[in-house]
Amino acid sequence: SKPVSPLDLFAIDGLLSDEERAMRDVVRSYGARELRPHVADWFEAGTLPARDVARGLGGLGVLGMHLHGYGCAGTSALTYGLACMELEAVDSGLRSLVSVQGSLAMFAIWRYGSEEQKQTWLPRMAAGEAIGCFGLTEPDFGSNPAGMRTTAKREGEGWILNGTKMWITNGSIADVAVVWAGTEDGIRGFVVPTGTPGFSAPEIKKKLSLRASVTSELVLQDVRLPADAILPAAAGLSGPLGCLDEARFGIVFGALGAARDCLEAAIAYALDREVFDRPLAGFQLTQQKLADMALELGKGMLLALHLGRLKDAGALDPRQVSLGKLNNVREALAIARECRTILAANGITLEYPVLRHANNLESVLTYEGTSEIHSLVIGRALTGVSAFV
Numbered sequence: 162s163k164p165v166s167p168l169d170l171f172a173i174d175g176l177l178s179d180e181e182r183a184m185r186d187v188v189r190s191y192g193a194r195e196l197r198p199h200v201a202d203w204f205e206a207g208t209l210p211a212r213d214v215a216r217g218l219g220g221l222g223v224l225g226m227h228l229h230g231y232g233c234a235g236t237s238a239l240t241y242g243l244a245c246m247e248l249e250a251v252d253s254g255l256r257s258l259v260s261v262q263g264s265l266a267m268f269a270i271w272r273y274g275s276e277e278q279k280q281t282w283l284p285r286m287a288a289g290e291a292i293g294c295f296g297l298t299e300p301d302f303g304s305n306p307a308g309m310r311t312t313a314k315r316e317g318e319g320w321i322l323n324g325t326k327m328w329i330t331n332g333s334i335a336d337v338a339v340v341w342a343g344t345e346d347g348i349r350g351f352v353v354p355t356g357t358p359g360f361s362a363p364e365i366k367k368k369l370s371l372r373a374s375v376t377s378e379l380v381l382q383d384v385r386l387p388a389d390a391i392l393p394a395a396a397g398l399s400g401p402l403g404c405l406d407e408a409r410f411g412i413v414f415g416a417l418g419a420a421r422d423c424l425e426a427a428i429a430y431a432l433d434r435e436v437f438d439r440p441l442a443g444f445q446l447t448q449q450k451l452a453d454m455a456l457e458l459g460k461g462m463l464l465a466l467h468l469g470r471l472k473d474a475g476a477l478d479p480r481q482v483s484l485g486k487l488n489n490v491r492e493a494l495a496i497a498r499e500c501r502t503i504l505a506a507n508g509i510t511l512e513y514p515v516l517r518h519a520n521n522l523e524s525v526l527t528y529e530g531t532s533e534i535h536s537l538v539i540g541r542a543l544t545g546v547s548a549f550v
């Protein structure tokens with residue numbers, strides 16, 4: 162008989178509301194129709210037509226979808242997670258675009274911005290007409306953003322920014338950058354229109370992961386900004402870390418989308434491929450691999466749903482987001498690699514999604530807090546002792 166889909170096996174659908182299922186299905190069919198046919202070519206070419214993709218996703222209502230007002234869809238957090246899952250089932254680069262736009266750049270303005278900043282940027286960003294990026298990481302400070310060297314100094318009524326940010330998703334295509342910088346009052350956020358003199362964003366090339374995603378450096382050389390460019394309600398590192406909680410939440414779901422896509426490809430391949438005169442799917446070693454992967458995928462999904470319900474109840478703790486990000490990305494990467502073994506030589510090509518997903522998940526394991534950093538967050542929660550320094 163036909164194998165049950167890994168999702169059906171855990172009866173996850175029954176745990177979702179009609180509205181959640183409906184939005185998930187809309188994003189899934191949009192991805193299948195508009196994105197999946199092109200994604201291997203984008204990955205191979207190392208490009209993403211980000212403006213067109215952003216307008217399409219804006220029309221679908223997924224940019225900043227869990228935010229309320231200012232042209233945002235105002236869905237539940239769980240629905241946002243499900244959308245991330247469907248996008249990452251196509252490619253992590255697409256979920257990255259949505260994470261950075263909605264959970265980092267838009268969320269920073271929505272949560273910490275002035276009314277004028279919100280009115281200026283959020284409706285256009287929700288529609289995908291303006292693209293945002295989020296500059297926290299620096300060449301020498303990734304896991305430890307507290308050490309950042311980028312500065313914002315007072316100049317008359319305004320500000321002057323200097324420094325370099327590194328590995329910034331959407332950087333060279335952005336209309337607006339949310340840049341975090343040290344001031345005499347600690348770390349503050351600034352809304353920087355990317356046309357401001359002194360701002361440049363050279364693209365980082367030769368990536369072997371997240372190739373269907375734009376990644377850039379941000380160079381700020383005497384960037385002069387008016388007084389009202391500062392995000393008034395963010396003071397200290399809790400400002401950017403509060404945004405990271407939002408994006409990490411989306412990754413808890415997103416990574417499972419990539420894993421699901423790999424598992425579906427591996428099951429289909431194993432049924433079709435004959436080795437030693439019978440289908441690969443009939444061998445016990447293959448079935449053990451498939452069973453173990455379906456278990457981890459389902460367990461990860463239950464964890465994601467639990468965190469989603471907690472978030473929608475206003476009860477999600479950042480340390481729980483670390484649990485989800487650590488587990489689900491780690492397991493998704495393990496699943497992608499295991500699926501690649503089932504496809505063997507065919508698995509190394511772009512004809513199948515598995516190694517593309519595995520390569521992407523290497524970045525996902527690193528960004529938004531490395532697996533080591535999330536382990537240490539959990540270790541600190543368990544022991545009360547910080548092992549960061």
Ligand code: TGC
Nearest residue numbers: 257260297303304306330397398399402403479528529530
């Ligand atoms: P500590 O110095 O003790 O605390 C600083 C302040 O921050 C607060 N805080 C948080 N607030 C909200 N959410 C969290 N998760 C928070 N974690 C800490 C903390 O309470 C304190 O507040 P206050 O008011 O007392 O000043 O810092 P810590 O020891 O708690 O944190 C250290 C550490 C290592 C966990 C943190 O620096 C960290 O998370 N580092 C990882 C950096 C990171 O994740 N960077 C990601 C950059 S963006 C990105 O990768 C985008 S990729 C997107 C894509 O393409 O999809």
Ligand code: FAD
Nearest residue numbers: 295296297298303304328329330371524528529531533549
């Ligand atoms: P490092 O911090 O130098 O870490 C090196 C190694 O040391 C890692 O294994 C790390 O886990 C380990 N380590 C660090 N500290 C400790 C410790 N205390 N104990 C034990 N081990 C430790 N950043 C942004 O701001 N905006 C973006 O849009 C963005 N997009 C990205 C897109 C891509 C494709 C990638 C790859 C990265 C992106 N980043 C972005 C940067 C990302 O957040 C950082 O790469 C990440 O935080 C890790 O920093 P790092 O690479 O400097 O590694």
